[in-house]
Amino acid sequence: MDLVNSLEGRLLFAVPKKGRLNAATLNLLEGADIQFRRENRLDIALVKNLPIALIFLPAADIPTFVGQGRVDLGITGWDQVKEHDAAVKAAASEDPSSPVSGSEMVMDLEFGACKLQVQVPEKGQYATGTDLIGRTIGTSFVSLTEEYFAQLEAQAGGAAPQKLRTKIIELSGSVEAACALGVADGIVDLVESGETMRAAGLKAIDTVVESVAVLIKSRSPSNTDLVDLIAARIRGVITAQRYVLCQYNIERSSIAAATQITPGKRAPTVTSLDDGWVAVSSMVEKKKIALVMDDLKRVGAQDILVLDIHNTR
Protein backbone atom coordinates (compact mmCIF):
# COMPACT_ATOMS: atom_id res chain seq x y z
CA MET A 1 0.00 0.00 0.00
CA ASP A 2 1.28 3.49 -0.82
CA LEU A 3 0.98 5.03 2.62
CA VAL A 4 1.59 8.62 1.56
CA ASN A 5 -1.24 8.44 -1.03
CA SER A 6 -3.54 6.83 1.50
CA LEU A 7 -3.16 9.94 3.71
CA GLU A 8 -4.89 11.98 1.00
CA GLY A 9 -8.10 13.55 2.32
CA ARG A 10 -7.42 12.45 5.87
CA LEU A 11 -7.08 14.65 8.93
CA LEU A 12 -3.62 14.08 10.42
CA PHE A 13 -3.58 13.60 14.19
CA ALA A 14 -0.22 13.34 16.02
CA VAL A 15 -0.06 11.26 19.20
CA PRO A 16 2.87 10.49 21.55
CA LYS A 17 4.53 7.31 20.29
CA LYS A 18 5.92 6.33 23.74
CA GLY A 19 6.65 7.73 27.18
CA ARG A 20 4.44 9.12 29.90
CA LEU A 21 1.59 10.37 27.72
CA ASN A 22 1.27 7.34 25.44
CA ALA A 23 -1.02 5.03 27.46
CA ALA A 24 -3.50 7.72 28.57
CA THR A 25 -3.68 9.06 25.00
CA LEU A 26 -4.49 5.61 23.58
CA ASN A 27 -7.21 5.26 26.26
CA LEU A 28 -8.69 8.57 25.20
CA LEU A 29 -8.72 7.54 21.53
CA GLU A 30 -10.46 4.30 22.43
CA GLY A 31 -13.06 6.17 24.49
CA ALA A 32 -13.65 8.52 21.55
CA ASP A 33 -14.18 5.46 19.28
CA ILE A 34 -11.22 6.30 17.06
CA GLN A 35 -10.49 2.77 15.76
CA PHE A 36 -7.14 1.84 14.25
CA ARG A 37 -4.60 -0.94 14.02
CA ARG A 38 -0.97 0.08 14.14
CA GLU A 39 1.33 -2.18 12.12
CA ASN A 40 4.50 -3.20 13.89
CA ARG A 41 7.10 -0.38 13.76
CA LEU A 42 4.95 1.82 11.55
CA ASP A 43 4.43 5.37 12.81
CA ILE A 44 1.30 5.99 10.74
CA ALA A 45 -2.04 4.24 11.34
CA LEU A 46 -5.18 4.81 9.28
CA VAL A 47 -8.35 5.16 11.34
CA LYS A 48 -10.97 2.64 10.18
CA ASN A 49 -14.16 4.50 11.01
CA LEU A 50 -13.20 8.15 10.33
CA PRO A 51 -11.12 9.93 7.64
CA ILE A 52 -8.20 10.38 10.04
CA ALA A 53 -4.59 9.13 10.09
CA LEU A 54 -2.75 8.90 13.39
CA ILE A 55 0.92 9.87 13.30
CA PHE A 56 2.99 8.49 16.18
CA LEU A 57 5.69 10.99 17.14
CA PRO A 58 7.85 11.86 20.17
CA ALA A 59 5.87 14.19 22.45
CA ALA A 60 8.61 16.82 22.11
CA ASP A 61 8.25 16.99 18.31
CA ILE A 62 4.46 17.27 18.16
CA PRO A 63 4.30 21.09 18.67
CA THR A 64 6.63 21.52 15.67
CA PHE A 65 4.53 19.33 13.35
CA VAL A 66 1.27 20.99 14.45
CA GLY A 67 2.81 24.47 14.60
CA GLN A 68 4.02 24.23 11.02
CA GLY A 69 0.63 22.90 9.90
CA ARG A 70 2.15 19.55 8.78
CA VAL A 71 -0.42 17.77 10.93
CA ASP A 72 -3.82 19.14 11.95
CA LEU A 73 -4.17 17.98 15.55
CA GLY A 74 -1.87 16.74 18.28
CA ILE A 75 -1.72 15.54 21.86
CA THR A 76 1.36 16.49 23.86
CA GLY A 77 2.42 18.18 27.11
CA TRP A 78 1.86 21.91 27.67
CA ASP A 79 5.55 22.05 28.67
CA GLN A 80 6.48 20.90 25.15
CA VAL A 81 4.20 23.52 23.57
CA LYS A 82 5.80 26.27 25.67
CA GLU A 83 9.32 24.97 24.91
CA HIS A 84 8.57 25.06 21.19
CA ASP A 85 7.06 28.56 21.44
CA ALA A 86 10.16 29.78 23.33
CA ALA A 87 12.44 28.24 20.67
CA VAL A 88 10.48 29.93 17.86
CA LYS A 89 10.60 33.27 19.70
CA ALA A 90 14.36 32.98 20.24
CA ALA A 91 14.93 32.04 16.58
CA ALA A 92 12.81 35.00 15.41
CA SER A 93 14.77 37.43 17.59
CA GLU A 94 18.01 36.26 15.96
CA ASP A 95 16.65 35.95 12.42
CA PRO A 96 13.35 37.72 11.68
CA SER A 97 12.98 35.67 8.46
CA SER A 98 12.82 32.37 10.37
CA PRO A 99 9.52 30.49 9.81
CA VAL A 100 6.59 31.45 12.02
CA SER A 101 5.26 28.38 13.82
CA GLY A 102 2.65 28.06 16.51
CA SER A 103 -0.34 25.93 17.44
CA GLU A 104 -3.67 26.68 19.11
CA MET A 105 -4.74 25.08 22.36
CA VAL A 106 -8.03 23.18 22.05
CA MET A 107 -8.36 21.73 25.53
CA ASP A 108 -6.67 20.53 28.67
CA LEU A 109 -6.89 16.71 28.82
CA GLU A 110 -6.66 16.31 32.62
CA PHE A 111 -3.77 13.81 32.65
CA GLY A 112 0.04 14.10 32.55
CA ALA A 113 0.14 16.83 35.19
CA CYS A 114 3.68 17.81 36.20
CA LYS A 115 5.80 20.91 36.78
CA LEU A 116 8.97 22.04 35.06
CA GLN A 117 11.09 23.09 38.04
CA VAL A 118 14.47 24.58 38.81
CA GLN A 119 16.25 22.07 41.06
CA VAL A 120 19.46 22.31 43.09
CA PRO A 121 21.34 20.04 45.54
CA GLU A 122 19.39 19.87 48.80
CA LYS A 123 22.33 20.88 50.98
CA GLY A 124 23.98 23.37 48.62
CA GLN A 125 24.38 27.15 48.61
CA TYR A 126 21.63 27.93 46.08
CA ALA A 127 18.23 29.06 47.37
CA THR A 128 16.74 31.02 44.46
CA GLY A 129 16.93 31.06 40.67
CA THR A 130 18.96 34.28 40.90
CA ASP A 131 21.67 32.44 42.88
CA LEU A 132 22.23 30.28 39.77
CA ILE A 133 22.99 33.21 37.45
CA GLY A 134 26.39 32.58 35.87
CA ARG A 135 26.33 28.89 36.83
CA THR A 136 25.83 25.79 34.66
CA ILE A 137 22.33 24.37 34.23
CA GLY A 138 21.45 20.96 32.73
CA THR A 139 18.09 20.54 30.99
CA SER A 140 16.13 19.04 28.08
CA PHE A 141 14.13 22.29 27.97
CA VAL A 142 16.86 24.56 26.60
CA SER A 143 14.68 27.36 25.21
CA LEU A 144 12.45 27.74 28.30
CA THR A 145 15.54 27.61 30.53
CA GLU A 146 17.31 30.26 28.45
CA GLU A 147 14.18 32.43 28.58
CA TYR A 148 13.94 31.93 32.37
CA PHE A 149 17.56 32.93 33.03
CA ALA A 150 17.48 35.79 30.50
CA GLN A 151 14.60 37.26 32.52
CA LEU A 152 16.40 36.77 35.84
CA GLU A 153 19.61 38.25 34.45
CA ALA A 154 17.71 41.26 33.10
CA GLN A 155 16.06 41.78 36.50
CA ALA A 156 19.37 41.43 38.30
CA GLY A 157 21.45 43.54 35.96
CA GLY A 158 19.14 46.17 34.42
CA ALA A 159 18.94 45.88 30.63
CA ALA A 160 18.87 42.37 29.12
CA PRO A 161 22.45 41.33 28.30
CA GLN A 162 23.36 40.38 24.73
CA LYS A 163 24.65 36.99 25.75
CA LEU A 164 23.37 34.79 28.54
CA ARG A 165 25.77 34.69 31.49
CA THR A 166 24.28 31.40 32.69
CA LYS A 167 25.51 28.35 30.77
CA ILE A 168 22.76 25.99 29.60
CA ILE A 169 23.75 22.40 28.78
CA GLU A 170 21.30 20.28 26.78
CA LEU A 171 20.69 16.80 28.22
CA SER A 172 18.25 14.31 26.76
CA GLY A 173 17.24 12.26 29.83
CA SER A 174 18.15 11.31 33.41
CA VAL A 175 18.79 15.02 33.92
CA GLU A 176 18.73 14.59 37.71
CA ALA A 177 22.14 12.84 37.57
CA ALA A 178 23.84 16.01 36.26
CA CYS A 179 24.36 17.73 39.63
CA ALA A 180 25.71 14.68 41.46
CA LEU A 181 28.18 14.04 38.62
CA GLY A 182 29.40 17.64 38.50
CA VAL A 183 28.02 18.32 35.00
CA ALA A 184 25.74 21.09 36.27
CA ASP A 185 25.16 23.27 39.36
CA GLY A 186 21.40 23.08 38.93
CA ILE A 187 18.87 21.51 36.57
CA VAL A 188 15.51 22.39 35.05
CA ASP A 189 13.40 19.24 34.76
CA LEU A 190 9.94 17.80 35.23
CA VAL A 191 8.58 16.89 38.65
CA GLU A 192 5.41 14.96 39.31
CA SER A 193 5.56 13.12 42.65
CA GLY A 194 9.03 14.53 43.44
CA GLU A 195 10.39 11.00 43.99
CA THR A 196 13.08 11.22 41.28
CA MET A 197 14.15 14.65 42.50
CA ARG A 198 14.43 13.57 46.14
CA ALA A 199 16.20 10.32 45.24
CA ALA A 200 18.85 12.42 43.47
CA GLY A 201 19.28 14.63 46.58
CA LEU A 202 17.72 17.66 44.88
CA LYS A 203 15.07 20.21 45.91
CA ALA A 204 12.91 22.53 43.80
CA ILE A 205 13.48 26.27 44.18
CA ASP A 206 11.23 27.63 41.41
CA THR A 207 8.64 26.57 38.83
CA VAL A 208 9.13 27.50 35.17
CA VAL A 209 5.91 25.99 33.76
CA GLU A 210 2.96 24.01 35.16
CA SER A 211 2.07 21.35 32.63
CA VAL A 212 -0.74 18.98 31.70
CA ALA A 213 -1.45 17.02 28.53
CA VAL A 214 -3.25 19.14 25.94
CA LEU A 215 -5.01 18.78 22.59
CA ILE A 216 -3.60 21.32 20.13
CA LYS A 217 -4.57 22.17 16.56
CA SER A 218 -2.84 23.88 13.68
CA ARG A 219 -3.85 27.43 12.79
CA SER A 220 -5.39 26.19 9.53
CA PRO A 221 -6.63 22.61 9.96
CA SER A 222 -7.64 20.74 6.79
CA ASN A 223 -11.14 19.86 8.07
CA THR A 224 -12.49 22.08 10.84
CA ASP A 225 -15.74 20.07 11.19
CA LEU A 226 -13.75 16.92 11.89
CA VAL A 227 -11.53 18.79 14.38
CA ASP A 228 -14.71 19.92 16.19
CA LEU A 229 -16.12 16.39 16.14
CA ILE A 230 -12.96 14.89 17.63
CA ALA A 231 -12.77 17.66 20.24
CA ALA A 232 -16.41 17.04 21.24
CA ARG A 233 -15.82 13.28 21.52
CA ILE A 234 -12.68 13.75 23.61
CA ARG A 235 -14.43 16.29 25.83
CA GLY A 236 -17.19 13.71 26.37
CA VAL A 237 -14.70 11.05 27.44
CA ILE A 238 -12.92 13.42 29.83
CA THR A 239 -16.18 14.53 31.44
CA ALA A 240 -17.22 10.89 31.78
CA GLN A 241 -13.92 10.10 33.51
CA ARG A 242 -14.46 12.96 35.96
CA TYR A 243 -18.03 11.95 36.97
CA VAL A 244 -19.89 8.90 38.26
CA LEU A 245 -23.62 8.27 38.17
CA CYS A 246 -25.19 8.16 41.63
CA GLN A 247 -28.60 6.49 42.00
CA TYR A 248 -30.64 6.20 45.17
CA ASN A 249 -34.15 5.91 46.56
CA ILE A 250 -35.56 8.42 49.03
CA GLU A 251 -38.90 9.41 50.56
CA ARG A 252 -40.57 12.15 48.53
CA SER A 253 -40.63 14.46 51.59
CA SER A 254 -36.78 14.43 51.70
CA ILE A 255 -36.20 15.05 48.02
CA ALA A 256 -35.28 18.75 48.39
CA ALA A 257 -32.51 17.97 50.89
CA ALA A 258 -31.22 15.09 48.77
CA THR A 259 -31.12 16.95 45.47
CA GLN A 260 -29.24 19.76 47.17
CA ILE A 261 -26.54 17.18 47.84
CA THR A 262 -26.72 15.80 44.27
CA PRO A 263 -27.79 18.73 42.06
CA GLY A 264 -26.37 16.92 38.97
CA LYS A 265 -24.60 18.56 36.05
CA ARG A 266 -27.80 20.27 34.97
CA ALA A 267 -30.52 18.67 37.15
CA PRO A 268 -31.05 15.26 38.75
CA THR A 269 -33.49 12.81 37.14
CA VAL A 270 -36.31 11.96 39.54
CA THR A 271 -38.66 9.01 38.94
CA SER A 272 -41.73 8.34 41.09
CA LEU A 273 -41.96 4.95 42.76
CA ASP A 274 -45.11 3.54 44.46
CA ASP A 275 -45.50 4.12 48.20
CA GLY A 276 -44.35 7.80 48.40
CA TRP A 277 -40.71 7.15 47.45
CA VAL A 278 -38.73 8.44 44.47
CA ALA A 279 -35.65 7.15 42.63
CA VAL A 280 -33.03 9.80 41.91
CA SER A 281 -30.19 9.57 39.43
CA SER A 282 -27.53 12.25 39.20
CA MET A 283 -23.97 12.85 37.95
CA VAL A 284 -21.50 13.48 40.79
CA GLU A 285 -17.81 14.40 40.61
CA LYS A 286 -15.82 11.22 41.28
CA LYS A 287 -13.59 12.88 43.85
CA LYS A 288 -16.62 13.98 45.93
CA ILE A 289 -18.61 10.73 45.84
CA ALA A 290 -17.66 9.37 49.28
CA LEU A 291 -18.75 12.59 51.04
CA VAL A 292 -21.91 12.76 48.92
CA MET A 293 -22.83 9.19 49.94
CA ASP A 294 -22.29 10.07 53.64
CA ASP A 295 -24.56 13.11 53.26
CA LEU A 296 -27.23 11.17 51.33
CA LYS A 297 -27.33 8.50 54.07
CA ARG A 298 -27.78 11.26 56.64
CA VAL A 299 -30.92 12.63 54.89
CA GLY A 300 -32.43 9.13 54.59
CA ALA A 301 -31.40 7.90 51.13
CA GLN A 302 -31.39 4.12 50.63
CA ASP A 303 -30.09 1.67 48.01
CA ILE A 304 -27.36 4.11 46.93
CA LEU A 305 -25.57 2.89 43.80
CA VAL A 306 -22.52 4.42 42.14
CA LEU A 307 -21.95 3.58 38.46
CA ASP A 308 -19.13 4.39 36.07
CA ILE A 309 -19.96 6.55 33.07
CA HIS A 310 -18.24 5.53 29.85
CA ASN A 311 -19.12 8.54 27.76
CA THR A 312 -21.26 11.65 27.81
CA ARG A 313 -22.14 14.44 25.47
Ligand SMILES: Nc1ncnc2c1ncn2[C@@H]1O[C@H](COP(=O)(O)OP(=O)(O)OP(=O)(O)O)[C@@H](O)[C@H]1O
Ligand atom coordinates in the same frame (compact mmCIF):
# COMPACT_ATOMS: atom_id res chain seq x y z
N1 LIG B 1 6.68 12.29 35.75
C1 LIG B 1 5.78 12.76 34.91
N2 LIG B 1 4.52 12.83 35.28
C2 LIG B 1 3.57 13.29 34.46
N3 LIG B 1 3.81 13.73 33.21
C3 LIG B 1 5.05 13.67 32.80
C4 LIG B 1 6.09 13.18 33.62
N4 LIG B 1 7.21 13.23 32.93
C5 LIG B 1 6.87 13.72 31.73
N5 LIG B 1 5.57 14.01 31.65
C6 LIG B 1 4.84 14.57 30.52
O1 LIG B 1 5.04 13.68 29.42
C7 LIG B 1 5.70 14.36 28.37
C8 LIG B 1 6.62 13.39 27.67
O2 LIG B 1 7.61 12.99 28.60
P1 LIG B 1 8.42 11.66 28.47
O3 LIG B 1 9.49 11.68 29.52
O4 LIG B 1 7.51 10.52 28.43
O5 LIG B 1 9.09 11.94 27.08
P2 LIG B 1 9.46 11.04 25.89
O6 LIG B 1 10.57 11.76 25.26
O7 LIG B 1 8.28 10.79 25.02
O8 LIG B 1 9.96 9.72 26.53
P3 LIG B 1 11.46 9.37 26.94
O9 LIG B 1 11.83 10.32 28.07
O10 LIG B 1 11.32 7.96 27.36
O11 LIG B 1 12.29 9.58 25.71
C9 LIG B 1 6.40 15.53 29.05
O12 LIG B 1 6.67 16.57 28.15
C10 LIG B 1 5.40 15.92 30.11
O13 LIG B 1 4.39 16.73 29.55
Ligand SMILES: O=P(O)(O)OC[C@H]1O[C@H](OP(=O)(O)OP(=O)(O)O)[C@H](O)[C@@H]1O
Ligand atom coordinates in the same frame (compact mmCIF):
# COMPACT_ATOMS: atom_id res chain seq x y z
O1 LIG C 1 8.50 13.46 40.11
P1 LIG C 1 8.48 12.08 39.57
O2 LIG C 1 7.15 11.41 39.76
O3 LIG C 1 9.59 11.25 40.10
O4 LIG C 1 8.66 12.16 37.97
C1 LIG C 1 9.67 12.95 37.41
C2 LIG C 1 10.50 12.20 36.42
O5 LIG C 1 9.68 11.73 35.35
C3 LIG C 1 10.27 12.12 34.12
O6 LIG C 1 11.25 11.23 33.68
P2 LIG C 1 10.99 9.80 33.05
O7 LIG C 1 10.78 8.82 34.14
O8 LIG C 1 9.90 9.90 32.04
O9 LIG C 1 12.39 9.46 32.38
P3 LIG C 1 13.45 10.38 31.61
O10 LIG C 1 14.42 10.83 32.66
O11 LIG C 1 14.04 9.44 30.62
O12 LIG C 1 12.70 11.50 30.96
C4 LIG C 1 10.96 13.42 34.46
O13 LIG C 1 11.97 13.74 33.51
C5 LIG C 1 11.52 13.14 35.83
O14 LIG C 1 12.78 12.53 35.78
